[in-house]
Amino acid sequence: MPELPEVETVRAGLAAKLVGARVIKIDIADPRSLKRHLLGPRHFVDELIGQTFEAVVRRGKFLWLPFSDSRAMVGHLGMSGQLLLRTPNYPEDRQTRVVIHAETAQGELVEVRFVDQRIFGSLAIEDLVETVDNQPGGFSPEAPASNLIPVVVAHISRDLLDPDFDPKTVASKMSKRASGIKRVLLDQKLLSGIGNIYADESLWLAKLHYDQPANTIRVSKLLELIEIAKQVLERAVLQGGTSFDEQYKNVNGDSGYFSQSLNAYGQAGKACPRCGGQIERKAWANRGSHFCPRCQRLKT
DNA sequence: AGAAAATCCTGCCGGC
DNA sequence: TGCCGGCAGGATTTTC
Missing domain, CATH: 3.20.190.10 (MutM-like, N-terminal)
Structure with a gap:
């Protein structure tokens, strides 16, 4: 979920x-x-x-x-x-x-x-x-x-909504990783709480390609991405999360409504709300990455 | 040590 | 109708 x-x-x-x-x-x-x-x-x-x-x-x-x-x-x-x-x-x-x-x-x-x-x-x-x-x-x-x-949670990093989360330290660590930025965003030992949906949404908002190596992104941009991801999570909490089938429900069995706010995740084939390009889904790490090939370009 | 792939599962959906 | 491949909000372990 x-x-x-x-x-x-x-x-x-x-x-x-x-x-x-x-x-x-x-x-x-x-x-x-x-x-x-x-x-x-x-x-x-x-x-x-x-x-x-x-x-x-x-x-x-x-x-x-x-x-x-x-x-x-x-x-x-x-x-x-x-x-x-x-x-x-x-x-x-x-x-x-x-x-x-x-x-x-x-x-x-x-x-x-x-x-x-x-x-x-x-x-x-x-x-x-x-x-x-x-x-x-x-x-x-x-x-x-x-x-x-x-003990089993102690190795998980503080999440983006934690008052003791330290963006500067995390951005600095991210900037030393050679992996694609999405893989880094999903590393719960670096920062926790983000999964496939909110990674794709945050990267879309930041106009970053999922495979852009983290060590090719400026620390200031990484800080911006962290701030964007935090805001996405905050907004999604207010909507009760994202539901698009029977696999996520709240404790009463009700759906959340953030699915209405999705720009990239699950939107393959639809127009990018920002540039009008077509959102794509690409196979990635045993799952999928959703992005706009026009405004989220891999930079060399 | 860091990075990537493999693994644990069930069920639904679309295509043939 | 039925079968098969593909796909699904993740973490951990294994392998290189």
Whole structure:
């Protein structure tokens, strides 16, 4: 799925119900969704039953729900994961892999349904460690800021919407990479939150070709690209993310509306809204890159 | 160490 | 109608 705007939409939806919620029961329909919990599904269940979630935190595309100072349930949606909040009698959702039954702080019974067609996503329980800079581990406005972060997320860089994200340092690192700029934008160890949609959209706005080597782009231009990408993510969060099929929905099963704002992604064959050229889709790194060959030229 | 490719999966869609 | 290739919002591991 799901890039930062979609994951943030899910995070906010979960936080509204799950802060202070206690886990009652867990159903595992497909243990492959717990493959990142190395001690096995049984251990996952035993550890989580009876625990109370203290917050719902996000960094980049990772989510976690701390339930003590030392542990959290970590979720990643992969390409097709969803976390749906349902009432217990709500009809079954297709491809439901794990269901966490909980009682909210208000005494309501809810089900958190982890739905995932391709099973690239996962849930796991992870230890929390302190951030290296002692700043907050991630975004969680409903709960007191904490400098803790799950070990499996610690190597992911701060995302573009993080107040402690440092554009200058990141632009400088980018300018030393020989890879194409799109590959660099997607490197979550450099900056997190951007995926295929928002990479293509940001590059279109910046008039950069996806294969332009990052080390051939001026640092000032890289800073501009970072700022553009940040604005794209912010606007997409306001629209509830991008939905164009059944694979991304918010916690209520509703679509986001940023797809109406797309200029390049998924627009192959259509006119470039800027220059009137024809948007192309090119096979790229096992997926696709969408761009305008007329106003996003590879510079030598 | 950095870069690129391979891998983990299921389902839908269009073309023949 | 049915089969097959192509395609899908990602991260990690492997290989060079």
